[in-house]
Amino acid sequence: QAVVTQEPSLTVSPGGTVTLTCGSSTGAVTSGHYPYWFQQKPGQAPRTLIYDTSNKHSWTPARFSGSLLGGKAALTLSGAQPEDEAEYYCLLSYSGTYAVFGGGTKLTVL
Amino acid sequence: EVQVVESGGGSVQPGGSLRLSCVGSGLSFSSYWMTWVRQAPGKGLEWVANIKQDGSEKYYVDSVKGRFTISRDNAKNSLYLQMNSLRPEDTAVYYCARIWDYWGQGTLVTVSS
Numbered sequence: 520q521a522v523v524t525q526e527p528s529l530t531v532s533p534g535g536t537v538t539l540t541c542g543s544s545t546g547a548v549t550s551g552h553y554p555y556w557f558q559q560k561p562g563q564a565p566r567t568l569i570y571d572t573s574n575k576h577s578w579t580p581a582r583f584s585g586s587l588l589g590g591k592a593a594l595t596l597s598g599a600q601p602e603d604e605a606e607y608y609c610l611l612s613y614s615g616t617y618a619v620f621g622g623g624t625k626l627t628v629l
Numbered sequence: 630e631v632q633v634v635e636s637g638g639g640s641v642q643p644g645g646s647l648r649l650s651c652v653g654s655g656l657s658f659s660s661y662w663m664t665w666v667r668q669a670p671g672k673g674l675e676w677v678a679n680i681k682q683d684g685s686e687k688y689y690v691d692s693v694k695g696r697f698t699i700s701r702d703n704a705k706n707s708l709y710l711q712m713n714s715l716r717p718e719d720t721a722v723y724y725c726a727r728i729w730d731y732w733g734q735g736t737l738v739t740v741s742s
Contacts, residue, residue, distance in 0.1 A: 559674075567730055606673075608674050617690065620666075620673060623673045
């Protein structure tokens with residue numbers, strides 16, 4: 520099965536912008552992988568932020584956006600807030616038969 | 630209020646079995662694919678299994694094929710995971726989710742002698 524890669528850690532200043540990426544060992548990430556992004560804070564269940572590359576749920580703060588960038592899926596946070604400090608995971612779907620999470624990106628707001 | 634609640638976790642010896650359950654309230658499972666995801670202590674998320682709305686298609690991560698079975702009962706708005714031949718590496722918090730919006734809070738499975 521495929522391996523999905525994310526940056527292990529990133530730091531952003533309050534009010535700043537940061538982009539997290541999600542790559543696949545099988546090649547370029549496309550909309551056909553239906554990229555998802557999840558946020559998880561310590562001791563809590565994951566929360567879905569983005570589905571199908573760029574769609575937001577009603578609870579997704581407007582400062583989060585999803586896209587495809589340079590053959591990877593990307594999650595951009597514009598105007599970081601202290602409460603955005605968390606672990607972020609991407610998920611890619613492969614031919615609808617299996618799915619793989621990335622290893623997660625620990626985002627620090629400092 | 631939307632709630633997804635898992636149950637059935639606990640401690641079991643290697644080779645043993647457990648059946649996890651997940652029930653939803655305030656939302657319907659019947660029109661959605663459902664999934665189980667697990668997280669070993671201090672580790673990242675791992676997709677475990679998916680099931681189609683009518684149960685006709687099921688998919689598993691390689692490491693659980695032949696040992697775990699996902700199933701559902703739409704009349705009870707419920708999802709299940711039958712786990713057999715459990716191994717220490719199956720130790721994790723198991724989350725149920727409606728693909729991919731609402732998640733439960735998870736249930737801990739510990740496999741140890």
